[in-house]
Structures are given as structure tokens and as C-alpha cells.
Amino acid sequence: MPTTIKDKCAIVGIGQTEFSEKSGRSELHLTLECVKSAIEDAGLPFSAVDGLVTYSIDGSDEIAVARGLGSKELTFFSRVPHGSGGGAVSMVQQAVLAITTGMCETVVCYRAFNGASGVQPKSTDVGGPLSTDQIHWGWYNPYGLVGPASVAAMYTQRYLHEYNASDESLAEIAVTMRKHAANNPEAMFYQKPMTKEDYFGSPFIVEPLRQYDSSIATDGGCAFVITSAERAKELRHPPAVIRSVAQGSAYDQEVMTSFYRSSITRFPEYELVAKECYQHSGLCANDIDAASLYDPFTSAVLFQLESFGFCKQGEAHEFVKNGNLGVDGQLPCNTSGGQLSEAHLQGINGVTEAVRLIRGTSVNQPVKNDHVLATSGFGVPASAMILGKC
Amino acid sequence: MPKALRMRPVIGHDNRPWWDRIDEGELPIQRCCSCGTLRHPPRPMCWKCQSLESEYINASGKGIVYSYVVVHKPAVPGYEYPLAVGLIELEEGTRIVSNIVGINPEDIEIGMPVEVSIDAVDDEMNLPLFRPASR
Structure with a gap:
């Protein structure tokens, strides 16, 4: 039994559907499509898959996916709670734990949905037993604090105030992610760069956040395959070896609305998974060559740059200037365009891009790519991992 | 068509006392009976001393x-x-x-x-x- 998961497993296959405003097919159909393409990318037979992982708010049940794959002996299935974001990298932890303890050998992690054309679940829907989540939203919805942007804006407003930061920093992030996407044929914003004038011309959705501070509703899906590092060596692609992976929930955590901590401009769940990832890998922020930072909103990037130690608390709004998040910058970030400009797939496309960065196949490939950080979650329990080479 | 109303809170054991006091015209804050820690939103257990006994004060x-x-x-x-x-x-x-x-x-x-x-x-x-x- 290993006493550490460091370098024991690797991501060996990635797959995705096209990203669009209207897929025209079911979420299960999208799921099976990207799962299939991930397994084929790994060069494994479908029968090799004996584990499946997704995260909550997923309409495609594990056994429905298994039936599509013709799985005869599925020995591990798991679903991470507090979905839409926090689960994307958490799935990796589930898979690694199962593989390193011999519960299964090869896990596919997936997420696909019709985020643009499909009917979104309504937070006011009440059915089944009374849940803590329903009680929770009752502290916000009656006042019209509804949806992720309104919550993100609350943190952002306080951040801008405390650090005397301007929305120029948010513009910088939005424009940089768009630039990356404009070069990515798979992105929703392929060949559609924008200027800061475009950014400042976009309407407010929830002040201080504008339309272009927000990610883009998308239909589509991604999947990836994890197996042991041993087995990975025999497969077709250079493996993205998992140096460390962490899941974290911190003091006074709510689902999105963690407004009651002494500070709401620090995110202890990010700080927790950063500490864990660095400790277990023996690496530090200086070792990270590129990152997929979960970016449902521009300001989430600021918060993570600080929590993961790329700059000091309160300084991220300066760090992002001067092209530091660009391909040639200090920390090439969200090189596919991220949730903001490639596609909003609740974080999973940040994982697949991190794998491409290690393989050296990103459309915006930085020269140095020994270690890549990928994160997920914003205001919910978070997760993060560090990928490296074989 | 009737005028649309604001979204309602879902009421259960853990938040009913708070909303009842709002209807009485008071703004309540939950207080731990054991260590006196104030907390909002209300919840069953005190995060400081794990007491399950609580009461409300008026803010x-x-x-x-x-x-x-x-x-x-x-x-x-x-x-x-x-x-x-x-x-x-x-x-x-x-x-x-x-x-x-x-x-x-x-x-x-x-x-x-x-x-x-x-x-x-x-x-x-x-x-x-x-x-x-x-x-």
C-alpha cells in the first residue's frame, strides 16, 4: 500500500465534444461522446474502464454511461458533492484514491451538459426531503441575490475596496483569456478577440461585474482517463503524472455564500488545497510553469493568484497587469481561454488543457511546462492538483 | 395575471424561529446558550463549543x-x-x-x-x- 499518491497515477487520455450554444443532443449523448473520445485518445479498449467519476448536478448517471461503454465489471463509482466547479479537480482525487488502493485500475472522469440551450435547474425548485441547501438559499433569494454572478460580485466589490484596486485588473484578465481563446479553434470565442474598450462597453450584470467578467454559457462536455503511472508508460501519449491532488473545505464554508468569515477577500478553501498540493508534491509556487485557474468570473483568478502564492495578498490586481497571464508572461494562465472564453464547462476543460500543457500540445503552448497547476471551485469547497512529466 | 412575488424562503425546523420573529417585527440573532456566541444564519450547532442549545436575541x-x-x-x-x-x-x-x-x-x-x-x-x-x- 503506498503511503503517498505522489506520481502514482497519470492522466492518459482526454476527450471533448464541440462547444456550442445548442448541441441538439441529450446530455447523456454528449457525455458518451466525450468519454469515448477520451478512452480512444488513451489508446485503451473500452473494457479497460472499471471506474467512473463525476460531480454533482450531473444528469448522466454513472450506470447509464457504463451501459454505453458495455462495462461488465465496474468496481468504482463516485460523485463529488458541491458541483459546478469544485468537483472538476476533486474527481482526480477520487480516481487516484481508488487506483492506488487497488479498487480499480482505470477511471474515466466526465462532465457534459447543455449549459446554454438546456433548462437550468432552478434554485427555488422544491421536491423531496427538505435539504440544508434549500434552507441555505432562503437567506439570499428573497432579497434577489440569485445566481453565481451576484455572489461573485459581493466578494469582488469588497476586494476592490480593501485593496484600492480598479476594474482595470478585471479587464486585463478578460482580455487575456479572450486572446487565448481567439487562437483556439475549439473555443466559443475562436477568432473573436476583444479590446479593453469592448470590455468597458459591456453592460453590468451585477455591479461591479460586467458581462465580460462572466464565463460563457456552453453546451458540451469533456472527459479524461486516469490510470496507474506504471500502466501509463505503455500508452500512446506522454502521461500527465499527478504529483499531488487535494480537496478542501474550510472554516465557515457555505455553498458560494461564505460571507461570514472575518475576511471575505481571502478564500481559506483555496489556501487549504494550495498548502496540501505543495506539501504533498514537494513543490512551491515558483515551480509552477503554467496554470488552469478556475475562472467562472474574472475576479476568481485574482483570488487564486493570491491563495496559491503567486503573489501576496492584495497584490494580484497588480500582478495581472503587463501580460503576466499571457503565454510569455510570468504565469501563463488558462491558455485555452478558460471558462471565460473557451467554454464554461464547470471547470473540467481546465483539466484537459492542463494535460495538453504537459504534453506540449496547447494551441498557446508556453516553452516551459514541467509543472502545471489546475484548480476548481469558487466560493464552494475547492480542489487543485499539480501535474508533471514522467 | 397575478403580480409576481419575491422568492420565498423554504422554512424548516432550523430557521422557523428566526422567520417567526421577523413576522413579529424583530430582527433576531441566534445565540448559543452555552458560550453566548452569536451566529447567522441560524443553525443547530454552535461552531465554537458544539452546544445544541440556542436562543434568540433582538438585534x-x-x-x-x-x-x-x-x-x-x-x-x-x-x-x-x-x-x-x-x-x-x-x-x-x-x-x-x-x-x-x-x-x-x-x-x-x-x-x-x-x-x-x-x-x-x-x-x-x-x-x-x-x-x-x-x-
Whole structure:
């Protein structure tokens, strides 16, 4: 039994559907499509898959996916709670734990949905037993604090105030992610760069956040395959070896609305998974060559740059200037365009891009790519991992 | 067609006492019977001493704007936009999310003093709303 998961497993296959405003097919159909393409990318037979992982708010049940794959002996299935974001990298932890303890050998992690054309679940829907989540939203919805942007804006407003930061920093992030996407044929914003004038011309959705501070509703899906590092060596692609992976929930955590901590401009769940990832890998922020930072909103990037130690608390709004998040910058970030400009797939496309960065196949490939950080979650329990080479 | 109403809170054992006091015109804060720690939103267990015994005190209703947002969209039926939603820090130390009313949203500032009034927002629901303090 290993006493550490460091370098024991690797991501060996990635797959995705096209990203669009209207897929025209079911979420299960999208799921099976990207799962299939991930397994084929790994060069494994479908029968090799004996584990499946997704995260909550997923309409495609594990056994429905298994039936599509013709799985005869599925020995591990798991679903991470507090979905839409926090689960994307958490799935990796589930898979690694199962593989390193011999519960299964090869896990596919997936997420696909019709985020643009499909009917979104309504937070006011009440059915089944009374849940803590329903009680929770009752502290916000009656006042019209509804949806992720309104919550993100609350943190952002306080951040801008405390650090005397301007929305120029948010513009910088939005424009940089768009630039990356404009070069990515798979992105929703392929060949559609924008200027800061475009950014400042976009309407407010929830002040201080504008339309272009927000990610883009998308239909589509991604999947990836994890197996042991041993087995990975025999497969077709250079493996993205998992140096460390962490899941974290911190003091006074709510689902999105963690407004009651002494500070709401620090995110202890990010700080927790950063500490864990660095400790277990023996690496530090200086070792990270590129990152997929979960970016449902521009300001989430600021918060993570600080929590993961790329700059000091309160300084991220300066760090992002001067092209530091660009391909040639200090920390090439969200090189596919991220949730903001490639596609909003609740974080999973940040994982697949991190794998491409290690393989050296990103459309915006930085020269140095020994270690890549990928994160997920914003205001919910978070997760993060560090990928490296074989 | 009947006028759309604001979204309702789902009421259960853990939040009913709070909403009942709102209907009586008070702004309650949950207090641990064992160690006296105040907490909001209400929940069954004290995070400091793990006591399951709690009671409610009435807040003074005075506080400051700790943070705020101005919602433009998505526009949900039952609300008027632009809609100011504040994170209010009460002078007792707990925070609460509510609307900031009686002021142009453009004039709201972090740190400004506010005070509560319990208002009937429709025939069926009372909410604690905050407006600039008179002092």
C-alpha cells in the first residue's frame, strides 16, 4: 500500500465534444461522446474502464454511461458533492484514491451538459426531503441575490475596496483569456478577440461585474482517463503524472455564500488545497510553469493568484497587469481561454488543457511546462492538483 | 395575471424561529446558550463549543455596509432593477444579506451606516430591509 499518491497515477487520455450554444443532443449523448473520445485518445479498449467519476448536478448517471461503454465489471463509482466547479479537480482525487488502493485500475472522469440551450435547474425548485441547501438559499433569494454572478460580485466589490484596486485588473484578465481563446479553434470565442474598450462597453450584470467578467454559457462536455503511472508508460501519449491532488473545505464554508468569515477577500478553501498540493508534491509556487485557474468570473483568478502564492495578498490586481497571464508572461494562465472564453464547462476543460500543457500540445503552448497547476471551485469547497512529466 | 412575488424562503425546523420573529417585527440573532456566541444564519450547532442549545436575541438593527452589489440581470420576476443587495455587518458583529433601500444604488458606499426596518414586501412576506441610518 503506498503511503503517498505522489506520481502514482497519470492522466492518459482526454476527450471533448464541440462547444456550442445548442448541441441538439441529450446530455447523456454528449457525455458518451466525450468519454469515448477520451478512452480512444488513451489508446485503451473500452473494457479497460472499471471506474467512473463525476460531480454533482450531473444528469448522466454513472450506470447509464457504463451501459454505453458495455462495462461488465465496474468496481468504482463516485460523485463529488458541491458541483459546478469544485468537483472538476476533486474527481482526480477520487480516481487516484481508488487506483492506488487497488479498487480499480482505470477511471474515466466526465462532465457534459447543455449549459446554454438546456433548462437550468432552478434554485427555488422544491421536491423531496427538505435539504440544508434549500434552507441555505432562503437567506439570499428573497432579497434577489440569485445566481453565481451576484455572489461573485459581493466578494469582488469588497476586494476592490480593501485593496484600492480598479476594474482595470478585471479587464486585463478578460482580455487575456479572450486572446487565448481567439487562437483556439475549439473555443466559443475562436477568432473573436476583444479590446479593453469592448470590455468597458459591456453592460453590468451585477455591479461591479460586467458581462465580460462572466464565463460563457456552453453546451458540451469533456472527459479524461486516469490510470496507474506504471500502466501509463505503455500508452500512446506522454502521461500527465499527478504529483499531488487535494480537496478542501474550510472554516465557515457555505455553498458560494461564505460571507461570514472575518475576511471575505481571502478564500481559506483555496489556501487549504494550495498548502496540501505543495506539501504533498514537494513543490512551491515558483515551480509552477503554467496554470488552469478556475475562472467562472474574472475576479476568481485574482483570488487564486493570491491563495496559491503567486503573489501576496492584495497584490494580484497588480500582478495581472503587463501580460503576466499571457503565454510569455510570468504565469501563463488558462491558455485555452478558460471558462471565460473557451467554454464554461464547470471547470473540467481546465483539466484537459492542463494535460495538453504537459504534453506540449496547447494551441498557446508556453516553452516551459514541467509543472502545471489546475484548480476548481469558487466560493464552494475547492480542489487543485499539480501535474508533471514522467 | 397575478403580480409576481419575491422568492420565498423554504422554512424548516432550523430557521422557523428566526422567520417567526421577523413576522413579529424583530430582527433576531441566534445565540448559543452555552458560550453566548452569536451566529447567522441560524443553525443547530454552535461552531465554537458544539452546544445544541440556542436562543434568540433582538438585534439593535444598526450596522454598516460591509459589501454590496447592484443586480441588473438576470431580472427575476418579483423584483425591481437595478436592485441593491448588501452584506450588512450588524453592530453585534454578525453579518446578514439584505436589500439596501431608500437610496440611489449609485450612492451606496462600503462602510456607510444603515438601520433595519421590517417591511411587508407583499401580503404574505415580511423581510428585514436596510436603509441609510438617520443618525
